[in-house]
Amino acid sequence: MDFRFTDEQRLYRDTLRAFVDKEIVPVAREWEQSGRYPTEIVEGMKKLGLFGLAVPESYGGLAADTVSFALTFEEISRGWMGIAGILGSHSVSCFLLANHGTEEQKQRYLPELATGARRTGIALTEPGAGTDLQGIRTTARRDGDDYVIDGTKMWITNARHADPLPVLVKTDPSASPAHTGMSILLVEAGTPGFEVTADIGKLGYKGTESCEVVLDGVRVPSSQLLGGVEGRGLQQALSSLETGRINIAARSVGIAQRAYDEALSYAREREAFGRPIGDFQAVQQRLAQTAVRLQAARLMTYWAASRMDDGVRMDTESGMAKIFASEQALECALDAMRIHGGYGYSTEFEVERLYRDAPLMSIGEGTNDVLRGVVAKALLSGKATVR
Structure with a gap:
């Protein structure tokens, strides 16, 4: 196994690192504390082409390999994890469109999504349904050539900037099993009845909005049905979340790296x-353990990313990487705070923000407890092995 980056990946990482050190690191703490939206950073990411990470070259995107995709989220999260969220939800949605959209949908949206002229997210979670997506209550009933959507979505990143916003709905609420009646509809900004009602206050993950979205009689043409076929929505969403777990694992590595630094x-x-x-053994022990945790998480994350580049099914690998890396980020942030002593608890130092950002990594894109069950079932069924 070769864990070395290619020359192209190394150059890409160096470019990203310079951008993060110049444009993100100097302002992250101040902007996070003031609640300022990172408009200038977003513009910089547009210029680098980062909004096209998951968009095929034929539609103007970078079509980045998965290792480079992970590199992106690691480096940006090293500067400010919240900024990575802006790019993360956008990239998951672009992957969804590129792999499951009709040709008309791809032509309509992907070129502008690649440049950041349009941005997007993905609306899955609801007040009563998070990890259990089959429990969603948002419905879309057919009315002539349109669908009429009613429901509420929660924790939607990029909600105020998404155009379109893919929304997971039940087109057949009576279907059994439930997933056979689930679909995704592409809702454009400004559609009557579509309202972002509130920004949700959060412990960390600042810099990007996480919103409640209400859909009250939202009417969209049937041409906005992702892929043009009903009943495929859950499978479409879950396939895109494999890349989401890679980006969460990579974000975790970025947090751990900054904590170590x-x-x-x-x-x-x-x-x-x-x-x-640093001359004291107790501090040396914590510092060494942080370095071990960081490097192990990094290797597991890039191993999972490389498996995806090999074209194999890697839901187990991405789940394992996400579980491990996110928990190491928590431990690294805590040990960095302990090494700082009282100053680690101060908002004048970076580690306080890292400590608040890290817990989300073990919750987002499927909680670690649920993912452990997914991994275990794959192992017990023989669909995955560890050897």
Whole structure:
């Protein structure tokens, strides 16, 4: 196995790293605390072509390999994880359109999504249905050549900027099993009855909005049915979430990397009892463990990404990487805070933000407890092996 980057991937990483260090790192803490939307950073990501990561070249995108895709989320999250959320939901939706949309839908949306002229997200979660997507209550009834959507979605990233917003609905609420009656409809911004009603307050994950969306008699043409066929919505959504779990794992690596960087710098500079605290064994133990956790999470994440590039089904691998990397991010953020002592609890230092951002990684794109069940079932059925 070759864990080295290609020359192209290395150049791409260096370009991203320079962008993050110049445009994100200097402003992240101040903008996060003030609630300022990162408009200038978004414009910079557009110029780099990052909104086209998951868009095929034939539609003007980068068509990035999955390792480069992971690199993107690692580097941006090292600067500010919330910014990675703007790109993450957009990329999952672009993957959805590119792989499941009709040719008309691809031609209509993907070229502008690739440049960031349009942005998007994905509306799956509801007040009473998160991980259990078959429990959603949003419906779309057929009325002539249109669908009429009614329901509420929660925790929708990019909701105020998405155009279109793919919305998971039940086109046949009586279907059994439930997933056979689920579809995805592409709702354009400004459609009557479509309203973003509230921004949800959060512990961390600032910089991007997470919103409640109400759909009250929203009428969309039948041509907005993703793929043109009813009953495929859940499968379409789940296939796109495989890339979502790679991006969550990579974001976790970015958080862990920043936690390590901050802890290492502080251990070298902070003095106690007349010498740097890095001279003390207790600090050395935490620092070494952070480095081990970080590197193990990184290798597992890029292993899962490379499996996807090999063209094999990798829902188990992406789930394993997401579980492991997200939990290492939590541990690394906590140990960085402990190394900082009282200053780690201060909003004047970066580690406080990392500590607030890290928990979402174990919840988003499927909770780790649920994903453990998914992995276990794959192992027990023989569909996946560890050897």
